[in-house]
Amino acid sequence: MLDPGPAEEQTRRWLDEFVVGLNLCPFARPLLTSPQLRIVTCPAADPSALQHFFLSELDRVQSSPESEIATSLLVFTTALADFEDYLDFLGLAHDLLGESGLEGVIQLASFHPDYQFEGEPANAASHFSNRSPWPTIHLIREDMLERVLLDYPDPAGIPGRNVERLEALGPAELQLRWNALFDPQTHLGSE
Numbered sequence: 001m002l003d004p005g006p007a008e009e010q011t012r013r014w015l016d017e018f019v020v021g022l023n024l025c026p027f028a029r030p031l032l033t034s035p036q037l038r039i040v041t042c043p044a045a046d047p048s049a050l051q052h053f054f055l056s057e058l059d060r061v062q063s064s065p066e067s068e069i070a071t072s073l074l075v076f077t078t079a080l081a082d083f084e085d086y087l088d089f090l091g092l093a094h095d096l097l098g099e100s101g102l103e104g105v106i107q108l109a110s111f112h113p114d115y116q117f118e119g120e121p122a123n124a125a126s127h128f129s130n131r132s133p134w135p136t137i138h139l140i141r142e143d144m145l146e147r148v149l150l151d152y153p154d155p156a157g158i159p160g161r162n163v164e165r166l167e168a169l170g171p172a173e174l175q176l177r178w179n180a181l182f183d184p185q186t187h188l189g190s191e
Contacts, residue, residue, distance in 0.1 A: 007041045007077045010133040013181050022169075024129055024162050027148045036070035041134075045079045054093050054137070055100070061139050062102055072139040080135035083114040093137055107145065109138035125166040128174045129159070133181055 019028050031037040038061075042053040054074065061072050080086040090110050097103055111132035120126055149155045166174060 007075050007134050008039050010181060011039055011073060011075055011136065014133050017177065017181065018128070018131075022162075022165060024165075026152065026158065027145075031070055034070070036066070036068065038069050038072040039075060040072060041075045041077050042079070043077050050076070050079055050089060051092070051096065055096060058097065058100060058102060058106060058139060061141070062106060066141060066144060070144060071141065074137045074139065076135040076137075080112075083112055083116065086110075086112050086135045090137065105142055107140045107142050109140060111136040111138065123171050125169065125171050125174055126163045128166050128178070129162045131178065 015028065015032060019025050020032055040057055042050065044050055044053060057072055057074055061069050076086075080089055090108070093108055097106060097108060111130050112135050113131060113133060115127050115130040115132075116122065117124070117126055117130075169177075
């Protein structure tokens with residue numbers, strides 16, 4: 001069984017240096033060091049074990065108060081390394097969410113080390129908005145998201161601003177920063 005330590009540490013570093021540091025999600029900063037942010041790793045590779053892991057965490061989040069678990073990142077450390085396999089599982093996760101009656105209660109956000117937006121060039125900077133050190137599914141409470149969006153000017157413009165920010169840095173700089181995530185001696189800090 002893989003030690004979850006490095007995966008959780010790399011995920012936290014990615015949150016700090018990419019998601020918050022590049023302001024890709026303007027709502028993430030308050031949760032960055034909060035115990036309400038749950039990061040849970042899954043060392044399983046068996047498809048049924050992956051489904052069980054997803055459903056168990058989905059149940060944990062929806063049955064816990066927001067004051068205990070605001071949001072959860074499911075980090076897959078053994079399975080789903082292939083982006084197409086990940087997308088297949090993500091589709092299944094969406095089906096399971098609906099079958100559980102939690103569509104509209106919990107939203108899924110997807111992240112993967114090899115994330116590629118369909119129709120974008122392979123080296124497009126935009127891919128880095130959804131790249132994470134490990135295959136990851138983010139469980140987001142819909143009501144919490146709705147509350148923060150009410151006070152945020154132009155939430156629909158977030159994706160476009162993210163692409164502009166990433167393109168301004170450029171693929172080469174982003175790749176350097178990405179590589180630094182895996183070197184514990186390097187700390188980029190926030191922009």
